[in-house]
Amino acid sequence: MIPLSNFMMLSAALFVIGLYAVLVKRNVIQLLIGIEFMINAALINFVAAGKSDKNYMGGQMTALFTIVIAAASVAVALAIILNVYKYYKSIDPDKLNKLRD
Amino acid sequence: MTPEQIIFYVFAALVIISALLAVVVKSLVRSIFLFFVTLFAVAGLFVLSLGDFVAVTQIIVYVGGVLVLMLFAFMLSSKELLNTLELVKTRYSAVQNIPAIVLSLALFFILVFALVKSNVNQLDWINGGNHLSVSDNTVQIIGINLMTNYLFPFEVASVFLMMALIGAAHLARKDKAE
CATH class of the missing domain: 1.20.120.1200 (NADH-ubiquinone/plastoquinone oxidoreductase chain 6, subunit NuoJ)
Structure with missing residues (x-):
């Protein structure tokens, strides 16, 4: 049996990689990938800890709901990215500096 | 091993x-x-x-x-x-690569330090007897829990998906006025 701390160490590393992508990337889609890495790091923790909760399955249920919400938010984010691209002709987050027309 | x-x-x-x-x-x-x-x-x-x-x-x-x-x-x-995306350095890019690497590594060390200090493998509920075993039917347990303990989040998730569907379709549509 693999100890919980191994899973948590791995998820810490994955979270940090996602954070680095969010800080550095010049491209909204890659930024979104960074956010997904961070969500996946949290999911690893939830499922690994949920192994010791047989009655309520708290970890696995939270992971399921998180996957659903992350998928929905990605759909909306990509619709926004397409609109932003139509308007600015670029998806560099540094160039998106206006909310109005 | x-x-x-x-x-x-x-x-x-x-x-x-x-x-x-x-x-x-x-x-x-x-x-x-x-x-x-x-x-x-x-x-x-x-x-x-x-x-x-x-x-x-x-x-x-x-x-x-x-x-x-x-x-x-x-x-x-x-x-x-x-x-390949243009690698023009804009004036507003406050966080360049080196600070981002330093920040990420610092956060990683904080997380690992907290993990070592908190000693997660020795927690009571981790070591309790309430473990899933390999022979358990997790799909059945999840199904029963979804319809009893987690019914409200389940329904909220369905409404949320509906909202996301309508919102994404609305955002991505083409303007007919033009």
């Missing part, structure tokens, strides 16, 4: 290496496909911690849904995205 440990370390290495490559690589297409590898490896880790249903959901929703959506998004935008 037991086989379980070997499999764990293989998947862990796959997750870390493919995630790092996905972040470092310049081309967007390669980055998306490496993201795909990371998601599969994470699903493998879910299976190792006895979350088989979550692993299947991860593959169906993330790999089947999110990834295809991302591929669509950059194919629907123009060819300009396919090229």
